[in-house]
Amino acid sequence: MSTPPHEEDDFAPSSTPGYKPGGVKNVDELAQLDAEDESLARWKASLGIVPGAAAAVASGPKVTILSLELASPSMPADKTLSMELANPAEMESMKKNPVHIKEGVLYNVRIKFKVNHSIISGVKYIQVVKRSGIKVDKMEQMLGSYGPTPTGEPHVKNFPEEESPSGLLARSGTYNVRSRVVDDDGEIYAGT
Template sequence: MSNHEDHEDLKPTITPGYKPGAAKSADEYASLDAEDESLARWKASLGIVPGIERAADGPKVTVLTLELRSPTLQNPLIVDINNPAQLAEIRTQPIVIKEGVEYSVGISFKVNHSIISGVRYIHVVRRAGVKVDKLEQMLGSYSPHAEGKAYVKNFDSEESPSGMIARSGIYSVKSRVVDDDGEVYAAWDWSFKLAKEWN
């Protein structure tokens, strides 16, 4: 597997003919059509309010957690992406997923400043260097919460593979949060393995 293959696999799918608009700050969006009261109320419900102090430095988005949920799992598996020890652990000590069950991946994240649009989560799964799966899920467009509240996005459910062959290896995953312009907001690697039971 080459770095070029990884780079291409982790690019967002682009709709032919679609051109993202120019980026605007939250204050610029807040001042657009300011005389329209219903639009102003709608923007306020999204946290787009003029005059809110937002630090414009640092990352636009901070991914907080990676989450795995399943009807067969009593509590979700939650990994703190900003904890170096946990991040290192999920690279070297694979997360155990029960074979043949419905499960879903999700993330929680904060928008720190600016309006983000066309943002999606992409991950590519490889086993023994061969790509076996790719997940691309649209997150959508978000503004910063005035109170710094996090957004939570759970992705479509899928069924984990089953059988002795599926259980015999470790799956490596590259996860990215990117926008339509290809700007990478967050990137991390992790691994999982399949077993007869959740661990």
């Protein structure tokens, strides 16, 4: 499903003036860069970049977004709202059956994702909230840079606590929330 052109501006990630992402390099090329820098070597190793390691076969998406969750301290732990984004049937069900959230509730957004191959850098989660077609909130959070994990373990990122809208005006209406995961190069990994 594509986003209408006028909504693309809502999902434009913020950028730092003068910053230009580097060119795409494979794992072996990255391992050889600045090989004498010990701290950089440790950081590369944490991303799975080691000299002589064969690069993973680049098939399928670089990143798979597994789930998006809303967790609240006012809800029992077993009542955390989880949307399994890898399950198309569940996504269709979520579109037909909107989620109801009480006003003034504190909640955290949590995203679970897996890096399949390659190195991803500067990955951001962008969430736009609209009411009656008018943007009322935009959240942009940095996920970071990751390499594929040999065990295939997913990464989990918890975002700072937010409060759902409250008051008379907040009660009368429906909010439409859309989100996107994008990297420094503008590559979109997921969007809802």
